[in-house]
Each structure stands twice: as C-alpha cells, then as structure tokens.
Amino acid sequence: MTTAAVIVAAGRGSRAGGATPKQWRRLAGRMVAEHTLAAFRASPLIGPIVLVVHPDDREIAAPLAAEDVMLAEGGATRADSVRAGLEALAPAAPRHVLIHDVARPLASAALIARVCAALEAGATAAAPGLALSDALWRGSGGEVAGVVPREGLFRAQTPQGFDYRAILAAHRAHPGGAADDVEVARAAGLAVAIVEGEAQNLKITTPGDFARAELHLRGRMDIRVGNGFDVHRFTEGDHVTLCGVRVPHGRALQGHSDADVGMHALTDAIYGALAEGDIGRHFPPSEPRWKGAASRIFLEHAVALAEAHGYGLANADVTLICEEPKIGPHAGEMAATLARIAGVEAGRISVKATTSERLGFAGRKEGIAAMATATLVRP
Ligand code: MG
Numbered sequence: 549m550t551t552a553a554v555i556v557a558a559g560r561g562s563r564a565g566g567a568t569p570k571q572w573r574r575l576a577g578r579m580v581a582e583h584t585l586a587a588f589r590a591s592p593l594i595g596p597i598v599l600v601v602h603p604d605d606r607e608i609a610a611p612l613a614a615e616d617v618m619l620a621e622g623g624a625t626r627a628d629s630v631r632a633g634l635e636a637l638a639p640a641a642p643r644h645v646l647i648h649d650v651a652r653p654l655a656s657a658a659l660i661a662r663v664c665a666a667l668e669a670g671a672t673a674a675a676p677g678l679a680l681s682d683a684l685w686r687g688s689g690g691e692v693a694g695v696v697p698r699e700g701l702f703r704a705q706t707p708q709g710f711d712y713r714a715i716l717a718a719h720r721a722h723p724g725g726a727a728d729d730v731e732v733a734r735a736a737g738l739a740v741a742i743v744e745g746e747a748q749n750l751k752i753t754t755p756g757d758f759a760r761a762e763l764h765l766r767g768r769m770d771i772r773v774g775n776g777f778d779v780h781r782f783t784e785g786d787h788v789t790l791c792g793v794r795v796p797h798g799r800a801l802q803g804h805s806d807a808d809v810g811m812h813a814l815t816d817a818i819y820g821a822l823a824e825g826d827i828g829r830h831f832p833p834s835e836p837r838w839k840g841a842a843s844r845i846f847l848e849h850a851v852a853l854a855e856a857h858g859y860g861l862a863n864a865d866v867t868l869i870c871e872e873p874k875i876g877p878h879a880g881e882m883a884a885t886l887a888r889i890a891g892v893e894a895g896r897i898s899v900k901a902t903t904s905e906r907l908g909f910a911g912r913k914e915g916i917a918a919m920a921t922a923t924l925v926r927p
Pocket of ligand 1: 778779780803807808809812
C-alpha cells in the first residue's frame with residue numbers, strides 16, 4: 549500500500565460548544581473521530597493511518613488504535629500536529645499521504661479516491677476545492693458595500709494529498725503559521741492540483757453543524773429487518789435448551805444440534821436480514837460435525853457475518869410458543885444469555901412466550917415453536 553493518511557485530531561474545538569473537544573463528541577451513535585476514521589479505513593486505497601491527538605486525549609483515543617491505526621501526539625499548533633503525524637509515518641515510508649481534518653467526518657470514498665487518483669496521475673499535491681456558487685458580498689456597517697467577483701474562487705477542503713517526502717520536507721522547512729497543508733506545500737514551491745470537492749464534506753465547527761452532519765449520516769443509515777421461525781418436536785429426555793438456558797423438563801427437544809429452537813429462530817432472523825439464507829445453508833445438517841453442537845456457534849456466526857457486512861444488531865424479539873415448560877421464570881436469563889452471545893447490551897434482546905390455547909401441535913405438547921425478529925443497522 550503506497551498511500552497513508554494523517555488525521556489531525558489534536559484541536560480543542562471550543563467553537564462547537566460543550567466541554568469535550570468536538571472530535572470526541574457523539575454524532576449519530578459514535579464519536580466524530582470514529583466516523584472520520586471509518587471513512588478512511590473503508591477505502592481500499594488507504595494503508596496505514598495516523599490519528600494525531602492532544603496529549604490530554606490519549607485515554608479517550610486509545611480504543612481507536614488498531615493494526616492499521618496508529619496514535620501520535622500532537623503539538624501546540626495544527627502544523628506541529630501534522631508534522632508529528634508525518635514523522636510517525638517515516639518507518640512506513642509511504643509514497644503518498646492524505647492529510648485530513650478530523651472534523652470532516654462525511655468525506656466520501658469517492659472524494660478520497662479522486663485525491664488519490666490525482667496523485668497517481670503524477671501530481672505532487674492535490675486538494676479538493678468547491679467552486680463558489682453563491683454571490684459574494686463585502687459588507688460594511690450591516691449593509692452591502694460591494695460585490696466580490698467569485699470567478700476563480702474555491703472553498704478549500706480536506707483530505708489534501710501529497711507526495712510524502714515532498715510534504716514532510718516542506719513541513720520541516722516551514723516557519724509556521726500556515727492555514728493548511730496546501731499553504732505549506734506552496735511555500736515549498738509545490739504545485740497543487742485542484743480536484744472537485746463535495747458539498748456534504750462539511751467541517752463541524754458550530755453546534756448547528758452537528759445537526760447537519762447527523763442528518764447526512766442518518767440519511768445514509770441502512771436498516772434491515774429479518775424474521776425467523778423454527779419448530780422442534782419433543783422426544784425422550786430430562787431437559788430442554790431454550791435461548792441458551794438449560795430448563796429441566798420431563799422431555800427433551802429432538803434435533804441435529806442441541807435443538808435450541810429459540811436460538812435457531814433468532815439466528816435465522818439475522819441471516820434473513822442479511823439475505824444470507826438460513827442455518828441449514830451455513831451449517832448443513834448432513835455434516836456430522838454439527839451433531840449435538842451448542843447452538844451458540846450458529847448465533848455467533850450470524851452476528852459475525854452481520855459485522856463483516858458492517859451491520860450491528862440493534863434489537864431482537866424472540867417468542868417461544870409452547871404449553872410447557874413454563875418460560876416466564878427463565879425469560880430474563882434467556883434474554884441476557886442471547887445478549888451476551890450476540891455481544892449486545894442487555895435490553896436490546898427480548899424473550900417472551902405464549903401458549904397456543906391447546907390448539908395445534910404446540911397445544912398438543914408435541915413440540916415447541918419459536919419466532920424471532922431482528923433489526924440490523926449499518927451506520
Ligand atoms: Mg432448528
């Protein structure tokens with residue numbers, strides 16, 4: 549991988565309101581910095597990422613470190629922080645580097661790709677700009693004092709991309725006080741190509757910007773619902789396993805695995821939301837290795853598959869249909885067990901039960917049915 553990214557997150561961000569710097573405030577369910585990191589990690593064009601943070605923020609930033617995300621300590625000014633990020637990349641020696649403000653969490657994959665493409669095409673530096681579409685006025689004393697021609701004017705955005713060695717040398721040589729890295733590059737005599745910016749790539753500065761960014765993110769959010777249904781018949785035995793909980797009973801449930809009908813319904817609901825078939829497709833009953841298997845491996849697999857597709861389990865609701873055993877005394881433990889296996893907080897999973905008024909196979913106590921609904925959300 550020849551392109552790295554430096555995300556500058558060492559600012560104190562007081563204009564956005566609140567005591568916490570804006571990059572650590574929550575936006576549509578996760579921190580601003582997490583959205584920004586996710587945008588770069590999702591790009592197949594980007595290799596190592598350096599997140600430059602203020603020394604006081606090490607603790608809050610620590611969980612964001614990963615195999616491809618390294619943390620670096622920022623300096624007193626933005627330029628100092630960028631330089632610290634660039635120096636941290638020295639061992640990786642990337643060919644190109646994109647430098648991005650953490651407060652722009654909405655930069656799209658297409659924008660990142662445009663900047664990378666300009667560098668690949670031979671530019672030493674390339675940065676997104678948005679041509680102005682509004683008229684520009686000069687104001688004085690609350691009145692319009694003149695109109696400024698907007699031809700040739702651009703709003704500067706990030707990520708700004710550079711030849712790594714050229715921008716590192718430019719930063720080392722710069723006396724300080726530059727507004728952005730394009731200014732540093734130009735001071736070193738580098739030509740900077742303009743690529744098309746994007747309107748949604750707003751920089752969170754004021755409290756109102758949080759609301760605007762949240763609207764964009766919610767508009768992108770992908771919400772999926774799946775349902776699952778399963779039945780197992782009773783056979784000889786002394787207990788049943790329902791939603792991961794062993795319940796003593798005069799009979800057992802018959803099945804290839806542990807016959808946990810509730811966990812099967814939930815697992816199928818998750819596969820269904822992903823349009824990924826059902827348990828039988830991922831764990832064929834023809835394979836002896838799943839005989840007597842604990843059903844938690846099915847649920848763990850479905851949740852991992854959801855995560856691989858970028859989805860988290862927002863909630864699930866499981867209904868067991870049987871005359872006996874009595875589910876009520878165990879329902880809380882069942883919900884907690886499913887939540888633990890699925891890796892979500894308690895309160896996101898519900899387990900409840902009903903009889904079928906002694907009608908049908910469940911009413912005749914021939915077996916237990918279960919149905920489940922699961923909601924998956926990709927932010
Ligand atoms: Mg089953």
